[in-house]
Structures are given as C-alpha cells and as structure tokens.
Amino acid sequence: MLRVENLKKYFGGVKAVDECSFEIQPETITALIGPNGAGKSTVFNLISGILKADSGEIIFDNKNITTLSPEAISNLGISRLFQQTRLFNNLTVKENLLLALDNEDTKFWKNLFGLNKITEEKEEKIREMLKLIDMENFENTLAKDLSYGQKRLVELSRAILNPHKLLILDEPVAGVNPRLRKKITEILLELKEKGDTILLIEHDMNFTLKIADWIIVMEKGKVIAEGEPEEIKNNPKVIEVYLGE
Amino acid sequence: MVSAYLIHLLILICIYLILAISLQLSVGFTGLLNLGHIAFYALGAYASALLALNGFPFWFCFLAAGILAMLFGFLLSLPTNKLKGDYLALATMGFSFVVYAVALNWTSLTRGPLGLPGIPKPSFHIPLTAYRLSLTTNLSFLIFTLLISLLAYLLIAHIVKSPFGKVLEATRDDELATRILGKSTFKIKSLALMISAFFAGIAGSLYAHYITFIDPSSFTLLQLIPVLCIVIIGGLASLKGTVIATIILVLLPEPLRFIGFPSSIVGPARQILYALILLLILIYKPRGFFGKIELE
Numbered sequence: 001m002l003r004v005e006n007l008k009k010y011f012g013g014v015k016a017v018d019e020c021s022f023e024i025q026p027e028t029i030t031a032l033i034g035p036n037g038a039g040k041s042t043v044f045n046l047i048s049g050i051l052k053a054d055s056g057e058i059i060f061d062n063k064n065i066t067t068l069s070p071e072a073i074s075n076l077g078i079s080r081l082f083q084q085t086r087l088f089n090n091l092t093v094k095e096n097l098l099l100a101l102d103n104e105d106t107k108f109w110k111n112l113f114g115l116n117k118i119t120e121e122k123e124e125k126i127r128e129m130l131k132l133i134d135m136e137n138f139e140n141t142l143a144k145d146l147s148y149g150q151k152r153l154v155e156l157s158r159a160i161l162n163p164h165k166l167l168i169l170d171e172p173v174a175g176v177n178p179r180l181r182k183k184i185t186e187i188l189l190e191l192k193e194k195g196d197t198i199l200l201i202e203h204d205m206n207f208t209l210k211i212a213d214w215i216i217v218m219e220k221g222k223v224i225a226e227g228e229p230e231e232i233k234n235n236p237k238v239i240e241v242y243l244g245e
Numbered sequence: 246m247v248s249a250y251l252i253h254l255l256i257l258i259c260i261y262l263i264l265a266i267s268l269q270l271s272v273g274f275t276g277l278l279n280l281g282h283i284a285f286y287a288l289g290a291y292a293s294a295l296l297a298l299n300g301f302p303f304w305f306c307f308l309a310a311g312i313l314a315m316l317f318g319f320l321l322s323l324p325t326n327k328l329k330g331d332y333l334a335l336a337t338m339g340f341s342f343v344v345y346a347v348a349l350n351w352t353s354l355t356r357g358p359l360g361l362p363g364i365p366k367p368s369f370h371i372p373l374t375a376y377r378l379s380l381t382t383n384l385s386f387l388i389f390t391l392l393i394s395l396l397a398y399l400l401i402a403h404i405v406k407s408p409f410g411k412v413l414e415a416t417r418d419d420e421l422a423t424r425i426l427g428k429s430t431f432k433i434k435s436l437a438l439m440i441s442a443f444f445a446g447i448a449g450s451l452y453a454h455y456i457t458f459i460d461p462s463s464f465t466l467l468q469l470i471p472v473l474c475i476v477i478i479g480g481l482a483s484l485k486g487t488v489i490a491t492i493i494l495v496l497l498p499e500p501l502r503f504i505g506f507p508s509s510i511v512g513p514a515r516q517i518l519y520a521l522i523l524l525l526i527l528i529y530k531p532r533g534f535f536g537k538i539e540l541e
Contacts, residue, residue, distance in 0.1 A: 048425060050421065070424040070425050071424045071425075071426075071427050071428055071429050071430075074424070074425055074426060075427040079425075080425050082425075086422040086425075087418075087419075087422075088414065088415045088419055088423075089418050089419075090417075090418055090482070090537055090538050091414055091418065095411050098408070098411070099411060099412065099415055099423075099428075103427055105407075105408035106409070106412055106428050106432060107409070108409055108436050111404070111407040111408055111410075112403070112404065112407070112409070114407070116407070116408050116409075118408070158426070163427075
C-alpha cells in the first residue's frame with residue numbers, strides 16, 4: 001500500500017532521514033518507533049507532503065506522491081493525525097468533524113446557492129463518531145473549550161472521518177489518561193477489523209506491542225530493524241537503542 | 246439643512262459598512278491581514294468614474310468596478326499566497342502604495358492630483374420596466390446605498406454561515422490542518438480576497454458617484470485606518486459588531502466639526518480619536534464588541 005524507498009531529508013548538516021526504506025501492508029497496523037530525534041516525525045511530514053524529500057521516493061497505491069502537495073496527498077487517501085493538537089479552535093466540535101467529510105465546502109458557487117446541504121447522512125456520521133468517542137454532548141462546544149484528552153479524541157475522529165485508505169497517526173496516545181488510552185486502542189483495533197491500514201508513531205512500548213502487527217525501528221534517520229512485535233522486543237539492536245549498552 | 250447632513254452621514258455609514266464587512270471577510274474570517282483593501286476601493290472608484298465619464302450606463306460602471314477590483318484581488322493573491330501575518334500586511338500595503346502611485350502619476354487617464362470631476366449621479370432603467378430611476382437627490386441615493394449595503398451584508402452573512410465560510414475560518418485557525426483535510430487553501434484564500442475586493446470595488450463606485458469627484462488623496466493608507474478600526478473594534482469575525490462599530494466610528498468624530506476648530510486640526514484630531522479608541526479597546530476589550538477571536 002505504501003512504499004518508502006531510499007528517502008533522504010537533511011536539514012543543513014543534520015541527517016534527519018537517511019536512506020530510509022520500508023513498506024506498509026494493507027489492513028495492518030504498523031508502528032514506527034525509535035528514540036527522540038530518530039526521524040520518525042520527519043518521515044511522517046515527508047509522507048504527508050509537508051516536507052519535500054531531498055531524494056528517494058514515496059509510492060502510495062502505485063502512485064509516486066513524493067512531490068505532491070499535502071492536499072493532493074490527502075485527496076489520494078492518506079489522512080493524518082498530528083503530534084500536537086491542531087483542531088480549528090474557534091469552530092465547534094461538529095464543525096471540525098464536518099470539515100473532514102468531503103471537499104464540497106470549498107466549492108464557492110455551490111455553497112452560495114445553498115446547494116451544499118448538511119445531509120442527514122452526514123449528521124448521522126458525526127453522531128456515530130461522537131457516540132464512539134463518548135462525546136455526544138459536546139457537538140456544539142468550541143474546540144478551544146475542550147480538555148486536552150477530548151481534543152485528542154476529536155482530532156482522531158476528524159482524521160478517521162477524512163476519507164482515507166491509510167491513516168497516519170503521530171503519537172495518538174501521548175499525554176492521555178489510561179482510560180482514554182484504552183478507548184483509543186479499542187477504536188484503532190476496530191478500524192483495523194473494518195479493513196483500515198494504520199501507520200503510527202508511538203513511544204509507549206506497551207501500547208505499541210499490544211496494537212501493532214509490524215514494527216519498524218528507526219535510529220538516526222535509518223531503519224535499523226523491523227519485524228513482528230515479539231521479534232522486535234527481543235532484538236538486541238533495539239534493546240541497545242532504547243536502553244543503552 | 247439638518248436632514249441633508251443626516252442623510253450625508255447615513256450614506257457614509259452605508260459605504261463604510263460595505264468596506265468594513267468586506268474587510269472583515271478577509272481579516273476576521275479568513276485571517277488575511279489585508280492592507281490592500283483601500284486599493285480595491287480606489288480601483289472601483291476610478292473604474293466606475295472613468296466608465297461613467299465615457300458615457301457607460303451606471304449599472305455597467307457599478308458592476309465593472311466590482312469585477313475589476315475582484316480581478317485585482319485574484320492577481321494580488323498570486324504573489325501573496327504563501328505570506329502570513331505581518332509579511333502579508335506589508336505586501337498588501339505595498340499594493341496600496343502602487344495603486345495610489347498609479348492614480349497620482351497616470352495623469353493621461355486619472356488626471357493625477359487634479360482628480361476626476363463631474364462624475365454623474367446614478368441614473369438607470371429599472372430592469373423589465375420602462376421606468377428610469379435617477380438618483381440625483383441625496384435621499385434617493387441614500388435609499389439605493391442602503392439597499393446595496395443591506396444586500397452586501399446579507400450576502401456576506403450567508404457566505405460566512407455556509408460550509409464555505411467554515412472553510413474560511415478553518416484556514417484562519419490552522420492553514421496546515423485545513424490542507425491536510427484535502428482542501429486547497431490557495432483557492433480558499435484567493436476566493437476570500439476576490440469576494441472582499443469585489444465589495445470594496447462597489448463601495449468605491451458608490452463613493453465616486455455620490456461625491457461626484459475623486460482624486461488620489463481619498464485613497465491613501467490613512468483612509469484605511471478607520472475601516473481597520475471598525476473591523477477590530479467591532480470584533481474579529483463578527484458582522485453584528487462591524488455594523489455597530491461602523492455607526493459609532495463614522496458618527497463619533499462628527500462633533501469635532503461643531504467645536505469650531507479649523508479643518509487643518511479636525512482631520513488629524515479624527516485620526517487621534519480613532520487611535521485612542523483602538524488603543525482603549527485593545528487594552529480593555531481585546532476581542533472588540535462581539536469578536537469571536539482575539540487579535541494576535
């Protein structure tokens with residue numbers, strides 16, 4: 001589904017991503033792990049088009065997306081959750097979610113003549129999603145008035161509602177309480193059951209080992225190991241990177 | 246005499262309202278700190294005046310003013326699309342200076358500092374009827390301007406309430422997050438600037454046909470200050486606040502006329518008054534009267 005080939009991104013003399021290659025299989029959860037500064041978020045920024053690679057290729061669904069814009073990549077089916085919450089703070093929860101459903105809202109004339117209605121189908125999707133994250137009563141709350149955990153859930157919901165073939169999630173459970181972490185784990189496993197493909201970055205090893213089908217370990221911009229969770233857990237290179245010699 | 250003065254003030258309120266709500270669309274709703282708004286106003290005024298002086302009917306001049314300003318709105322969006330905040334403000338301010346300089350120096354077209362006198366008052370056939378409407382009296386012009394400003398208000402209110410308006414607000418709140426949802430913010434920001442410019446253009450046309458004389462001094466950056474004050478004092482992303490602030494800010498300096506100061510003092514005193522109100526609002530009510538968001 002997604003193939004990254006010899007990807008390179010340097011910031012001055014810093015090799016953020018260096019000859020990085022890996023592949024994501026459909027209908028799996030793949031975790032990208034590694035110590036701070038390993039280049040994981042840079043890889044995410046390259047995949048979602050926020051940064052442009054110095055060299056290498058990113059192939060998604062047999063299409064080279066290396067030089068495409070973030071919006072073009074999103075429209076091809078890659079939906080992203082950021083590490084820091086990036087909700088539209090002055091819009092309500094419902095408005096935030098509605099924006100993810102399609103791009104009809106960018107068509108000026110259609111909207112001017114009132115031809116882009118919020119259909120019952122859209123309303124139902126929003127209601128279902130809010131029910132899933134236990135936030136039915138927050139539909140009309142401004143995003144800026146939510147707690148951190150609630151913001152995280154709404155942002156995850158927005159990424160899920162954005163039509164996609166691949167979800168890329170940057171630290172989905174960072175800074176959230178254990179109850180919420182359990183909720184997010186359930187949501188992600190349910191998505192996988194339904195056939196979604198997920199690539200995530202996470203520092204929490206318990207969460208990663210529990211949820212991931214495949215783990216890719218990065219250090220200093222390179223992939224140093226990959227395999228199933230049990231394999232990775234016992235890999236001496238990985239242990240060395242995480243715990244030191 | 247009093248009623249003529251009152252009508253004059255109401256006409257000014259209507260023209261300023263169109264200018265302010267259209268600036269609110271780009272600044273308050275889309276987050277584009279656009280200081281080129283006065284240039285769109287100038288383009289509309291000159292386009293309409295020049296066409297009318299060459300015998301074109303009012304409706305044509307009026308619409309052409311909006312369309313020309315809108316076209317320049319699109320052209321301005323091309324080089325400024327990646328700019329934000331202060332940088333966008335500087336670039337659009339540069340555009341205002343360029344338009345002012347052209348109005349001042351292209352004397353064969355605009356007569357430069359001598360200005361364009363004798364701009365005809367609007368007069369046009371009512372569509373589908375044999376009647377001809379002449380807006381030669383100030384009262385009839387007020388009714389016409391009031392209708393246009395009401396229409397402009399309703400249209401902009403409809404735009405900002407529609408799903409398209411929510412995309413404008415999303416772009417203002419977080420442009421990258423909007424792009425990640427698959428929306429072209431280049432298109433969104435260009436459209437916002439074009440709509441905003443269109444209404445500034447028709448406000449310029451109304452001004453030119455009302456005063457019947459325009460010169461470049463009516464379109465300096467100083468003239469933008471009251472409009473920007475209205476937007477900030479009314480509150481960013483609030484149309485209701487914009488209406489109230491327009492009425493207050495247009496009427497507030499009027500008592501200065503009756504104190505008996507010479508006109509050389511009244512002008513600067515007006516600017517000082519605006520600056521003072523703006524300062525007080527920013528200190529004690531940073532969101533303005535009904536602002537949804539704070540000025541960053």
